[in-house]
Amino acid sequence: QQQVKQSPQSLIVQKGGISIINCAYENTAFDYFPWYQQFPGKGPALLIAIRPDVSEKKEGRFTISFNKSAKQFSLHIMDSQPGDSATYFCAASMATGANNLFFGTGTRLTVIP
């Protein structure tokens, strides 16, 4: 059973456009929501993370929006660039203990010039 559901599976965006990836979770005990970026041949790398005490977090062109009541969170990539082409994973965990992450199934983003 997938604890974190992610959509879309793939996304094609024009350079300069906005990329939006959505995730939903069921377990209300989750309180840490990171996004990971993975390039071909590399392991996932932390991109940005949010805790449920805020509704939005922005780092450069990347923004997480968080809706606690709907149990949804999303990644927005503004001014998308070809270098952003990668696979993106959302994840969720309880921010205590070993911090086991439950991952979404991934979104393959392609930004076309």
Place this chain on the structure above:
Amino acid sequence: DVKVTQSSRYLVKRTGEKVFLECVQDMDHENMFWYRQDPGLGLRLIYFSYDVKMKEKGDIPEGYSVSREKKERFSLILESASTNQTSMYLCASGRGDGQPQHFGDGTRLSIL
């Protein structure tokens, strides 16, 4: 920078063989993790360890075991490899308590 190093990038083994995947981290992290990554399924946790000689099952432990004799090293063992264990295996480490996990670059394992 945190470095998580997996011993092999590519590995080809035969059905029934015992396979060892090794992972080393250099940041003195308490927690280490083994995931497998399959298209359309994301990353699924196989086992994790929160201390030397301690281990916990993840979501898909069947057919796998782990060993953590030293803090920096975490090994994944396929007791008797089967073709359905062909996958990308990712090791990660982290401090826990809401701190990020850091991943190695993966081992692509093929079981023939």
